[in-house]
Amino acid sequence: MTGPATTVEVTLRVNGEERSAIVEPRRTLVELLREDLELTGTHIGCEQGACGSCTVLIDGASARACLTPAFRAHGCEVVTIEGLADAPGTMSVLQQACMERHAFQCGFCTPGMLIVAAELLAERDDPSEAEVREALSGNLCRCTGYDSIVAAVLHAAERLRPTVDGAAS
Amino acid sequence: MTIQRLTGTSVQRVEDPRILTGRGRYVDDVVLPGMLHAAFVRSPHAHARIVSIDTSEAKVMPGVRLVLSDADLRPLIGDMTANGSAGLFVATYSALARDVVRLVGEPIAMVVADSRALAEDAVDRVVVRFDVLDPVIDMDAAMRDDAALLYPDHRSNVIYRTEHRYGDTAAAFADAAHVVHERFLQHRHANVPMETRGGVADCSPATGALEYHTSHQAPHAMRFQLSMILRQPAHLLRVRCGDIGGSFGQKGGIGREDIAVCAASRMLGRPVKWIEDRAENLAVGGQAREERLDVEAAIDAEGHLLAVRLKMVMDTGAYPQLGFPASGYTNVVRSLFPGPYRLEHYDFDAIAVTTNKGTYVPYRGPWEVETWVRERLFDVLARTAGIDPVELRLRNLWTDDELPRQSVTGVELIKMTQRDTLLDARDRIGYDAFRAEQVEARRNGRHLGIGFCNFIEPAPFMPSLIKAIGFMAAPRTPQEAHIRVEPDGSVTLFTSQQPHGQGHETTLAQLVADEIGIDIARVRVVHGDTQVTPFNFVGTGGSRAATLASGAVMGAARQVRDRILRMAAELWEIDVADLDIVDGAVVAIGVPSRTLPMPMVGVLAYTRPGLANDDGSLGIDEHHAYISYEGTWSQSTHCCVVEVDVETGQVKVLRFLVVEDCGRMINPAIVDGQVRGGVAQGISAVLFEHSAYGPDGRYLATSLTDYLIATANDLPHIEVVHHHSDPDDAVPFRGVGEGGAIGAPAALTNAIEDALVPFGVKIRE
Numbered sequence: 001m002t003g004p005a006t007t008v009e010v011t012l013r014v015n016g017e018e019r020s021a022i023v024e025p026r027r028t029l030v031e032l033l034r035e036d037l038e039l040t041g042t043h044i045g046c047e048q049g050a051c052g053s054c055t056v057l058i059d060g061a062s063a064r065a066c067l068t069p070a071f072r073a074h075g076c077e078v079v080t081i082e083g084l085a086d087a088p089g090t091m092s093v094l095q096q097a098c099m100e101r102h103a104f105q106c107g108f109c110t111p112g113m114l115i116v117a118a119e120l121l122a123e124r125d126d127p128s129e130a131e132v133r134e135a136l137s138g139n140l141c142r143c144t145g146y147d148s149i150v151a152a153v154l155h156a157a158e159r160l161r162p163t164v165d166g167a168a169s
Numbered sequence: 170m171t172i173q174r175l176t177g178t179s180v181q182r183v184e185d186p187r188i189l190t191g192r193g194r195y196v197d198d199v200v201l202p203g204m205l206h207a208a209f210v211r212s213p214h215a216h217a218r219i220v221s222i223d224t225s226e227a228k229v230m231p232g233v234r235l236v237l238s239d240a241d242l243r244p245l246i247g248d249m250t251a252n253g254s255a256g257l258f259v260a261t262y263s264a265l266a267r268d269v270v271r272l273v274g275e276p277i278a279m280v281v282a283d284s285r286a287l288a289e290d291a292v293d294r295v296v297v298r299f300d301v302l303d304p305v306i307d308m309d310a311a312m313r314d315d316a317a318l319l320y321p322d323h324r325s326n327v328i329y330r331t332e333h334r335y336g337d338t339a340a341a342f343a344d345a346a347h348v349v350h351e352r353f354l355q356h357r358h359a360n361v362p363m364e365t366r367g368g369v370a371d372c373s374p375a376t377g378a379l380e381y382h383t384s385h386q387a388p389h390a391m392r393f394q395l396s397m398i399l400r401q402p403a404h405l406l407r408v409r410c411g412d413i414g415g416s417f418g419q420k421g422g423i424g425r426e427d428i429a430v431c432a433a434s435r436m437l438g439r440p441v442k443w444i445e446d447r448a449e450n451l452a453v454g455g456q457a458r459e460e461r462l463d464v465e466a467a468i469d470a471e472g473h474l475l476a477v478r479l480k481m482v483m484d485t486g487a488y489p490q491l492g493f494p495a496s497g498y499t500n501v502v503r504s505l506f507p508g509p510y511r512l513e514h515y516d517f518d519a520i521a522v523t524t525n526k527g528t529y530v531p532y533r534g535p536w537e538v539e540t541w542v543r544e545r546l547f548d549v550l551a552r553t554a555g556i557d558p559v560e561l562r563l564r565n566l567w568t569d570d571e572l573p574r575q576s577v578t579g580v581e582l583i584k585m586t587q588r589d590t591l592l593d594a595r596d597r598i599g600y601d602a603f604r605a606e607q608v609e610a611r612r613n614g615r616h617l618g619i620g621f622c623n624f625i626e627p628a629p630f631m632p633s634l635i636k637a638i639g640f641m642a643a644p645r646t647p648q649e650a651h652i653r654v655e656p657d658g659s660v661t662l663f664t665s666q667q668p669h670g671q672g673h674e675t676t677l678a679q680l681v682a683d684e685i686g687i688d689i690a691r692v693r694v695v696h697g698d699t700q701v702t703p704f705n706f707v708g709t710g711g712s713r714a715a716t717l718a719s720g721a722v723m724g725a726a727r728q729v730r731d732r733i734l735r736m737a738a739e740l741w742e743i744d745v746a747d748l749d750i751v752d753g754a755v756v757a758i759g760v761p762s763r764t765l766p767m768p769m770v771g772v773l774a775y776t777r778p779g780l781a782n783d784d785g786s787l788g789i790d791e792h793h794a795y796i797s798y799e800g801t802w803s804q805s806t807h808c809c810v811v812e813v814d815v816e817t818g819q820v821k822v823l824r825f826l827v828v829e830d831c832g833r834m835i836n837p838a839i840v841d842g843q844v845r846g847g848v849a850q851g852i853s854a855v856l857f858e859h860s861a862y863g864p865d866g867r868y869l870a871t872s873l874t875d876y877l878i879a880t881a882n883d884l885p886h887i888e889v890v891h892h893h894s895d896p897d898d899a900v901p902f903r904g905v906g907e908g909g910a911i912g913a914p915a916a917l918t919n920a921i922e923d924a925l926v927p928f929g930v931k932i933r934e
C-alpha cells in the first residue's frame with residue numbers, strides 16, 4: 001500500500017467565514033473543524049453518533065459532525081459553538097442564560113447542547129419544559145442531570161420573547 | 170472582621186465564559202509541533218496466551234514511526250504495581266501485555282504514526298496469534314475449585330479475604346422476633362465521563378524532560394507513578410491538566426496507555442498523542458460497582474435492628490487499578506454500613522475475586538453498596554415486621570441523647586441530623602397523602618411506589634473512619650494551598666485540587682476574595698500543573714474540597730491578609746488592629762484619607778526588601794496545609810416516587826427529592842449541581858446502565874447505543890432542599906460530590922419494589 005489515494009477540496013462557510021481545506025475522503029466534518037480549521041470547541045464524545053457532543057448546525061439544521069463526511073459540508077453554512085455569539089468576547093442570550101443558571105459543569109457536552117438549544121430557540125420562543133427536554137434528549141450530559149441546562153434554555157427563551165410592547169426583554 | 174460578600178452566594182462561574190464559547194482546553198485540544206498519534210492493538214479474547222506478535226508488516230505501513238510490544242518496552246521501563254495491603258494479592262503487570270491477556274481490550278501493542286487514521290490502519294496489520302484459555306467471567310465461577318486461574322502462581326482467583334466480628338451476633342439472633350435472609354447484587358456499570366481518557370506526552374530530546382498533558386483527577390499521583398514506572402527522574406517530569414470533561418473516579422488511576430505513550434515519546438523525542446475512543450473507554454477505561462452481598466438480619470418485634478451478618482463478594486476484574494486497592498473498598502463498606510443507625514452486633518466477611526473483566530475502579534461514592542444494601546434491607550424488614558418503612562428507620566436511628574458516640578465499627582458519629590432530614594423529606598413529599606393516593610391508584614390499575622434512603626457521607630473522610638478502614642488513607646487527607654500576591658496586587662492561588670467540573674476556579678476564588686477583602690476578578694485559581702501546584706495524592710476526589718481545600722485556602726488567605734496589614738501598619742506606624750482591607754485597599758479605620766490600594770501593596774512588597782518579610786525576601790507568598798478532623802459528615806435523605814407500568818415493566822420517576830445537610834454552602838448553585846448530577850447517575854445506573862459481558866467473556870456494551878445513559882427525557886426535575894447544621898465550625902462546608910450517587914439507587918429501587926408490592930416482587934439486583 002502506498003499513501004492516501006485521493007484527496008478532495010472542501011469549501012464551506014463556518015461561522016460566517018469562508019474556509020477551505022484539502023482532506024481525505026474519509027475525513028469527518030468534526031475532524032475537519034477541529035484539526036484542519038482549528039475550531040476545537042466542537043467535541044468528540046463517541047464518534048458513534050450517540051452522545052451529541054459533536055453537534056453543529058449545517059444550513060440551520062443540527063447534525064452530528066462525527067457521522068458527517070467532511071465533503072458533505074461542501075458549499076454549506078456551518079455554525080459551531082464558536083459562532084453562537086455575535087462578536088468575539090461576547091455571548092449570545094443563550095450563553096448568558098447558561099452562565100446565569102449554572103447550566104454546565106465539565107463543559108464537554110456543552111457544544112452539542114448549545115447547538116440543539118439554539119436550533120430550538122430559532123424555531124420557537126415559547127417551548128415548554130417537556131419540549132426542551134425532548135429537544136435535548138439526543139445529547140448526553142454525564143454531569144448535571146440536565147435540570148440546570150433545561151432551566152437555562154427556558155430562561156433564554158423568556159429573554160428572547162418579545163415583550164408586550166414589542167421589544168425583546 | 171471579614172465581611173462575607175461572595176461566600177454563600179451562587180456567584181457565576183469563572184470557568185463559564187471559556188466553556189460556553191468553545192474556548193476550553195481539553196486534552197484532545199492540545200496540539201504540539203511535530204505531534205504523532207498512537208493507537209493500540211487490543212485483545213479480542215477475554216483470556217488467552219499470546220503465542221506470537223508480528224509487527225513487521227505494520228512497521229512499514231505509510232506514516233508509521235514506531236510499533237511497540239512488551240518485548241520492546243521491557244528493557245526500558247518497570248512494571249506496574251498497585252498499592253497493596255495485608256492479605257491482598259496484588260498482580261504486577263506491564264504496560265503492554267506480557268505472555269497472557271486477561272480481558273477483552275487489553276493493550277498488546279502500540280502503533281505511533283503521523284495521524285490517528287494511519288496508526289489505526291497499521292494496528293490492523295499487527296498479527297497476534299493466541300492460544301485461547303477458558304475465561305472466568307463471574308464471581309461464582311471464579312471461586313470454583315476447578316476454575317481457570319488468572320494468576321496461576323497465586324493458585325486462586327480469590328485475591329482478598331477479610332472477617333470482622335463486632336459484638337455478639339449469635340446471642341442477638343437468638344433473641345430475634347424476625348430474621349430475614351436476602352441476597353443483593355449490584356450489576357457492573359461504569360463512570361462513563363463524556364470525555365474519554367487521553368494524553369499527549371512531550372519529551373524534549375535536548376533536556377530529557379518529559380511533559381505529560383492529560384485528563385486526570387490527580388496529576389501528582391500520575392507524576393509519582395510515571396516517575397517510578399518509566400524510571401524517569403521526577404525533576405524531569407511534569408504533568409499538566411487543562412479542562413477535564415468529567416471523570417467520576419475513573420481518571421484517578423494510572424492507565425497502561427499513559428505509560429506506553431510516555432515511553433514512546435521518550436524513544437522518539439517527539440510529542441505523541443493518544444485519545445481513547447468510546448469503545449475503548451467502555452471496555453477498558455474502568456468499570457465499577459459489581460458486588461454481591463448476602464445479608465442475614467435480626468429484628469425484635471418492634472422492628473429494632475438487633476444484628477446483621479454480611480457476606481460480600483466483589484468482582485475486581487482482571488487487573489488491580491494503580492490507585493485504590495480492593496481491600497480499600499471492602500473496608501470502607503464494612504466501616505460505613507451501620508451508618509446513622511443503632512447496630513451493635515455485626516459480622517462482616519468479604520471476598521474479592523479476579524475475573525476476565527474490566528478493571529474495577531472507584532466510581533462516585535465507591536462504597537455506595539453499603540447504603541444500597543442497608544436501605545434496601547430496611548424496606549424488606551419493614552414489610553416482614555408489618556411496620557411502615559419510615560417509622561422503622563426512625564426507630565433505628567440513634568436518638569439525640571445517644572449521640573455523639575462511636576459506631577460499632579469505631580467511627581465517630583458527631584452532629585448527626587438524619588432524623589431531621591428524614592422527617593423533612595417525609596413531610597415535603599407528602600407521605601401520608603401519597604399512601605392514600607397509592608391505594609386509590611392501585612384500584613385504577615396504576616402502580617405507584619415510594620422509596621426512602623438515609624445515609625451519612627464522610628465528606629471528607631475523618632480520622633476515626635481512616636482508622637476503622639485501617640489502610641493507606643492517611644497520606645490522602647492533607648490539602649495544601651499556596652497564595653501569592655503579584656506585583657500589581659492581583660492574587661494567584663495554587664491549589665492541590667484538580668477540578669473536572671466542580672467549579673473550584675470559582676468557589677476557591679470566592680473564599681480568597683472574601684478572606685483577603687478583594688474583588689474575585691483579581692483572583693486566579695491555578696491547578697493542573699505539578700510544577701507549581703502543591704503535592705497531593707488524590708487531587709480532586711473523595712468529596713474533600715469543601716472542607717479540606719477550603720480550610721487550606723482560607724488559612725493561606727488569612728496569612729496573606731495578616732502580612733498585608735502588618736506591612737501597612739509598619740508603613741503608616743499604626744496599630745494593626747486599626748487596619749482593614751475593604752474592596753481591594755487597606756484602610757485605616759476612622760481615617761478615610763489613609764488607603765493603600767492592592768496595586769500599591771504589590772509594588773511595595775516587591776520593591777522594598779524587609780517590608781513584607783523580616784528576612785528581606787520580596788513579595789507575599791503564603792502556604793497553608795489543612796488536615797481532616799472528626800465530625801465532617803454530609804447527611805441526606807433521598808426520596809423517590811415512581812410509577813411502574815406492569816405491562817411493559819417501564820419505570821417512570823415522578824418525583825425525586827433530596828434533603829441534604831452539608832453545612833454552609835460556598836456556592837449553592839454549584840452544590841445543587843453536584844447533588845443533581847449524582848442523583849442522575851444513580852437513577853441511570855439502576856434503570857439503564859450495564860457493563861455487560863457474554864458467556865465467552867466478550868464485552869457487549871461497546872458503544873453508547875448499547876451502554877445506555879439517562880437522557881433529559883428520562884429524568885425528572887430533581888428537588889434539592891438544604892439544612893444547615895454545624896454552621897459555626899471554623900470551616901463550615903462539607904463535600905457533596907458523591908452523595909447523590911450514593912443515595913439515589915436505594916431510594917429508586919425501594920420505590921420500584923414498593924410499587925410492585927401487590928405482586929410480591931422482590932428486587933435483588
Ligand code: FES
Pocket residue numbers: 043044045046047048049050051052053054055064065066067
Ligand atoms: S461524537 Fe458525534 S455523537 Fe458522539
Ligand code: FES
Pocket residue numbers: 104105106107108109110140141142143144363414415670
Ligand atoms: S457538563 Fe459535563 S457532560 Fe455535560
